[in-house]
Amino acid sequence: MTLTLFIAVVVLLALGFPVAFALIISAALAVAVGGRYPQLVVFKEMFTGIDSFPLMAVPFFILAAELMSGGALTAVLLRFAAQFVGHLRGGLGYANVLSLTLFSGISGSALADAAGPGSMMVKMMDKAGYGRAYAAALTSATAIVGPIIPPSIIMIIYAMQDEQVSVGGLFMAGFVPGLLIALAMAGVNWRISKARDYRSGDPRPPAREMLVTSIKALPALLLIALILVGIRFGVFTPTEASVVAVFYALVCGKWIYRTLSWKALPAIAARSAMLTASVLLVMAASAAFSWVLTVEGVPQALSQTIIDWQLSPWMFLLAVNLLLLLFGIFMEPLPGVMILVPILAPIAAALGIDPTHFAMVVIVNLTLGMITPPVGSLLFVTSVATRVPMNALLRELPPFLWAHLAVLLLLTFVPALSTWLPHTLGF
Template sequence: MIAILFCSFFVLLVIGVPVAFSMAIAAALAVYFGSSYPLIVVVKEMFSGLDSFPLMAVPFFILAAELMSGGAMTTILLRFASQFVGHLRGGLGYANVLSSTMFAGISGSALADAAGPGAMMVRMMEKGGYDKPYAGALTASAAVIGPIIPPSIIMILYAMQVEEVSVGALFMAGILPGLLIMLMLCAANWYICRKRGYRSTEPRPGAREMLRTTLYALPALFLIVIIIGGIRTGIFTPTEASVVAVFYALLCGMFVYRSLKLRHLPDIIYRAALVSIAVLIILAAARAFAWVLIIQSVPQTLAAVIVSWELSPIVFLLAINVLLLAFGLFMDPLPGVMVLVPILAPIAHSLGIDPVHFAIVVIVNLTLGLITPPVGSLLFVVSSAVKLRVTELVGEMPPFFIAHVIVLLILTFVPAVSTWLPHISGF
């Protein structure tokens, strides 16, 4: 049954079948040809994978991100970030990373980050004299911060798989790693801009203009405070926070910034629905795929084998880094969480690794798959949005990928980067 599952899955991937359909079809073939279970059980497991109250947060956070983009708040955040660093050498590159970090605190999605402020920043950087492929590669790399800074869709899904961690704890745990990624990407941008001679043509804004821009951006930035503060104080759950985010984005766009009109809503809801459907189909298929693994006792067997090796926690984490980086070459983060986390998390727990620390290592690892070919979704989103070939983006990626790997190693060897904020916050 397992042989049928994996052989059919990889064959389907090789011939170009989308990941979600590859997992669902592989699970169906494994059940039909390799077991006595009725085929309807695959459909039942797919529906079970979506029958979850916390999962309702996913489409609402996606809708909130679309409302923020449609309500011109993306432009406001770009202007807010540019006023601090736009006048420096490589300033538009810094502004790109900073705006992606701020938008990450609103969207929870790397793809929304790249398609929204990221695409706008590529055009701005090109006008400012930067090579377009470099601007695109920096945009894709910065968008990886989207699933790390809370709110995060992938963190919600991870918490659904592992009882030892909560969504609130993971949200708090993602803040410092997200900021660390931001700093490393800024360092990479500094090095490349000095090497290539990219200079800023923007004048430094005056204090009065900076104050006015900051005050104008505060309502948009306050959404992050509402989400994190509301969850931390227990005013609402993460699912309820996603609904609050939708209504807050709607009110800001329509009444504070007055750039969101009623006629825009059908198109915004349509785009959010398409993205949500794509995500939910992946989750449903991943649930069926994981169910086949579970009934064949693959997680238990693998856990017993790895525990028998008596690896130290650090060696285990380094091995997991290699495994997940390789896994990310061929699969997106969401199915990765659904399929791999139920297998790996119990092993990490048996080795005494902090569950929050392990969660962040896994999440950061899997999100790097978004910028690694051949499947890297962010590469295709950015190339499509700004009319670049994927090969041009890939050629500019090595310095940024190195920056991400350095952050990953820091997270592996220094657990406090992930666990300190959740600890002092009471999670």
């Protein structure tokens, strides 16, 4: 069964099958070849994999992000970010990084960030004389912050796979790594803008205009604080926070910004439903795939092999980084978390590695796979949304990849960057 499973998934992915279908078909083929279980067990495990109360937060956070986007939040945050840095050398690049970082605190999705505010920033940078391919590469590299700064869908899924961590703790743990990535992207932008002399002709806005713009952006920015403060002080659970976020987004779009119409709600609900369905389908497929691995004893055998190597915690983390970087080239983050975390997290705990620290290493590593070809879903979304050819985008990507790897190594060897904030706040 195991050999059939791996051969089938590799072949199907190479043929261009969507990840979810490749996992489902591979699991079904493995069960059929093994002959020990009925085919019905594959569908049973798919439904079992998504039968979870914490998963209810996923559709609500997606809906909240869609409501905020439909309520002109994207334009408000872009103006807010651009007013502080837009006049500097490389200023629109900094505005790109800042706006995507702010928006990530609402969407929780790298793909949504790249297709929404990211594509708008690429157009602005192109008109200002920046290379369009460079702007698209900067957008792709920065949008990775989306799943790392809370709220984050991948963190919710991770907490379901590892009982040693909580959703609230992971939300808090994502702040510092997310900000480090944003700073690294800003550093790359500074270096390249200086070398290519990317400048903005727009002067800094008057203080009065900046104050007005900041006040307009305040309701949108408060959503992040509302979610995190509410979770920290036990006002609501992460699942309940997602529902609160939906109502808050509706109030902001309809009555504060007054740009969200009732007629737009069916389309917003339909987009949210499609995104939710795609996420849950991947999760269900991953659950079936993981079940085959479990009944075949692959996690246990792999765990024992790694333990027999007697690696130190640091060598284990380096080995995990290498494994996940290779895994992320071919697999999306969500199935990566569901397949690998149940195997690797217990080993990390046995070696004395802090569960929150290990979680952030895994999450940052797997999200990095979204901008590494050949799969690189974020690259494809950015290429389509900005109409930049893939080969041109890839030529501009290496400096950003090196910066990401530097941040990953820093997070690996300095656990406090991931653990200080959640431990300080009592998680």
